[in-house]
Amino acid sequence: MSTRTSWSGHLRVGGSLDASCCHGADRCTRAGPSLSGPIVESPVTVKGSPCGVVPAEKGDEVDVSAVPDEFADTVRAVARRFGVPDREVTVAPRQGQVNLTIYLGSDLVLRLPRQRRFEERLVKEAEVIGLVRDRGIPTAELVSFDATHELGDNSYIVLERLHGREIGDLPSLADGGDRIYGSLFEILTGLHAIRRDVETSVRSVGTADFSVEELLDELTSGGEIGRTQAGWLQRWFSLLESRGARRSEPVLLHGDVMPSNLILNDSGDVSAIIDWGSACWGEPMRDLAGFRTSALPDVVDAYRQVACRQRTPAEVAALEASVLWYQLFFALAKLLGRPSSSETRNWSAPRGARLLEILRFFTTAVPDRWRQLLQQD
Numbered sequence: 163m164s165t166r167t168s169w170s171g172h173l174r175v176g177g178s179l180d181a182s183c184c185h186g187a188d189r190c191t192r193a194g195p196s197l198s199g200p201i202v203e204s205p206v207t208v209k210g211s212p213c214g215v216v217p218a219e220k221g222d223e224v225d226v227s228a229v230p231d232e233f234a235d236t237v238r239a240v241a242r243r244f245g246v247p248d249r250e251v252t253v254a255p256r257q258g259q260v261n262l263t264i265y266l267g268s269d270l271v272l273r274l275p276r277q278r279r280f281e282e283r284l285v286k287e288a289e290v291i292g293l294v295r296d297r298g299i300p301t302a303e304l305v306s307f308d309a310t311h312e313l314g315d316n317s318y319i320v321l322e323r324l325h326g327r328e329i330g331d332l333p334s335l336a337d338g339g340d341r342i343y344g345s346l347f348e349i350l351t352g353l354h355a356i357r358r359d360v361e362t363s364v365r366s367v368g369t370a371d372f373s374v375e376e377l378l379d380e381l382t383s384g385g386e387i388g389r390t391q392a393g394w395l396q397r398w399f400s401l402l403e404s405r406g407a408r409r410s411e412p413v414l415l416h417g418d419v420m421p422s423n424l425i426l427n428d429s430g431d432v433s434a435i436i437d438w439g440s441a442c443w444g445e446p447m448r449d450l451a452g453f454r455t456s457a458l459p460d461v462v463d464a465y466r467q468v469a470c471r472q473r474t475p476a477e478v479a480a481l482e483a484s485v486l487w488y489q490l491f492f493a494l495a496k497l498l499g500r501p502s503s504s505e506t507r508n509w510s511a512p513r514g515a516r517l518l519e520i521l522r523f524f525t526t527a528v529p530d531r532w533r534q535l536l537q538q539d
Contacts, residue, residue: 261284300434301435349432350465370445378396405480407447462482
């Protein structure tokens with residue numbers, strides 16, 4: 163019987179694996195010194211306006227009594243530190259698997275890692291927010307970050323709530339998504355201009371390290387696919403690589419580009435991108451791999467219009483092959499995960515959703531430049 167490794171997204175720090183990185187399906191390794199011990203010796207408070215999301219309906223918020231017992235002391239202590247009374251402490255209606263999100267009045271967001279092993283994501287987020295703001299990326303500064311457990315058993319980060327409009331899903335270009343995509347890709351191309359070989363002082367951000375061979379071996383030994391299918395898939399990955407996939411220099415990625423992490427202004431433009439806990443170094447197209455496969459022709463065309471100003475002609479020509487490489491990798495990696503019914507939170511949460519999206523995509527009338535990327539034998 164084989165031992166199956168979870169490909170649920172990990173960052174290797176100081177020899178131990180921790181949940182991190184993009185789209186919940188890749189394994190990342192971090193170059194640089196090991197992070198050990200508390201990174202922040204005392205609470206850091208920075209004047210500014212960090213990020214949070216205003217719920218669609220204020221009535222959806224849940225009061226402080228709903229805070230889980232293991233976080234209650236820390237939540238109340240942080241609220242007192244910022245002068246927020248209990249009656250203004252509410253549990254955010256949208257919750258992730260990594261952090262508990264609490265609203266402290268109308269101006270602040272408190273986030274606490276649900277497990278100790280997630281604390282390094284807060285370290286990373288605190289560091290990345292400063293870096294990207296210095297480069298003009300529209301997100302907000304952190305208000306306070308404390309990894310000392312001074313106020314309770316939990317580390318925490320405090321961010322200012324950004325007031326804007328939320329979207330449930332990204333529309334197609336035909337349905338008015340041109341403003342969203344145009345403004346979003348202006349942000350992403352600016353982010354992707356931050357290169358790993360230049361920003362050598364960033365300690366907490368990991369570098370993605372993918373192994374097709376290892377993934378296919380795990381799928382085969384675990385009985386998810388046969389060796390015939392593994393060979394065919396290996397040839398498909400090789401075809402995509404021959405078309406330019408996996409050749410770009412590592413740049414800074416947001417790592418979790420999804421509607422819940424975008425803030426829209428009244429004009430319908432993306433005015434900010436939030437939640438940097440999945441940031442990592444990698445190929446730019448990984449930040450587009452979270453879109454539905456059926457949306458990729460429009461998405462890649464919109465990205466190309468912006469990216470052509472800063473990417474090489476070879477990189478621009480390889481956009482389709484690059485994003486499909488990651489879509490295929492993530493789809494296969496999901497087969498090693500646990501079953502999930504969290505489709506309302508993320509379309510790709512069900513284990514087979516990504517693979518079936520790729521299948522559906524290639525059984526429709528896709529543009530020739532995409533069909534040429536399909537392995538034929």
